[in-house]
Amino acid sequence: MSPTPARLPRKSDAQRARAMEIHDALVERHPDARCELDHTSPHELLVATILSAQATDVGVNKATPGLFAAYPTPEALAAAGPEGIEPHVRTLNFFRNKARAIAESMRSVVERHGGEVPRTMEELLELRGVARKTANVVLGNAFGINLGVVVDTHVGRLSKRFGLTRHDEPLKVERDLMALFPQEHWTMLSHLLIFHGRRVCKARGGACAEDAICRRFCRNAAAAAKDSARNASRKDARKTARKTARKTARKTATRASRRTRAAR
Numbered sequence: 001m002s003p004t005p006a007r008l009p010r011k012s013d014a015q016r017a018r019a020m021e022i023h024d025a026l027v028e029r030h031p032d033a034r035c036e037l038d039h040t041s042p043h044e045l046l047v048a049t050i051l052s053a054q055a056t057d058v059g060v061n062k063a064t065p066g067l068f069a070a071y072p073t074p075e076a077l078a079a080a081g082p083e084g085i086e087p088h089v090r091t092l093n094f095f096r097n098k099a100r101a102i103a104e105s106m107r108s109v110v111e112r113h114g115g116e117v118p119r120t121m122e123e124l125l126e127l128r129g130v131a132r133k134t135a136n137v138v139l140g141n142a143f144g145i146n147l148g149v150v151v152d153t154h155v156g157r158l159s160k161r162f163g164l165t166r167h168d169e170p171l172k173v174e175r176d177l178m179a180l181f182p183q184e185h186w187t188m189l190s191h192l193l194i195f196h197g198r199r200v201c202k203a204r205g206g207a208c209a210e211d212a213i214c215r216r217f218c219r220n221a222a223a224a225a226k227d228s229a230r231n232a233s234r235k236d237a238r239k240t241a242r243k244t245a246r247k248t249a250r251k252t253a254t255r256a257s258r259r260t261r262a263a264r
């Protein structure tokens with residue numbers, strides 16, 4: 001895979017301005033947005049990111065303290081090998097593959113990079129278990145290098161719903177985002193979208209009608225508002241019908257009892 005998405009798509013000034021409005025609204029809404037994988041060094045972040053594939057950050061953060069206490073350096077992780085790493089990460093999906101990827105990537109870090117995690121996309125992509133998303137996480141969060149945008153499931157979903165891309169394929173979504181947002185915002189942008197995705201726009205139905213950012217920028221919000229208004233008026237109509245039916249039944253029963261009494 002090419003280290004940098006070639007030829008970014010053209011975007012109009014209006015599209016870029018709208019993108020920045022979304023960015024600013026998200027910054028205001030989620031001032032605590034940040035990388036949620038606990039780490040104290042670039043190699044810890046690299047390991048945590050390898051472990052985070054198909055796993056939650058919370059799950060990874062439970063596993064890594066024990067792993068890093070047992071093997072605190074790239075040298076120690078490389079020497080531990082998959083057998084030494086596995087017991088610490090067995091709560092996570094695909095832990096055997098991940099343990100192997102960690103041991104081998106740390107061996108490369110030691111043997112080819114003097115024990116320091118490399119700072120270029122090309123070198124990171126040569127490490128076992130590291131694809132573009134992982135490399136972007138490490139470059140952006142460990143080194144402050146904005147070389148791309150991390151596109152995970154939240155970023156992909158939100159980007160589409162906010163009309164920032166029409167694509168599903170992560171690399172195409174990333175190219176659209178890189179074309180829309182200034183480079184200095186790329187790392188934080190993905191944290192902002194991830195926070196909004198976790199808190200508001202969840203995969204199985206978001207808080208569409210209630211959220212101010214959504215109402216302003218997402219087409220789904222208007223549809224959701226209409227739906228909820230329609231549901232509310234249906235609910236009201238059902239309530240009124242039930243009330244009327246109860247009233248009629250009461251009247252009928254009263255009349256019937258009067259007739260019975262009159263007949264006696």
Ligand code: SF4
Pocket residue numbers: 158161162200201202205206207208209211213214215218219220221224
């Ligand atoms: S309006 Fe709904 S679908 Fe759109 S971003 Fe908000 S929560 Fe997600």
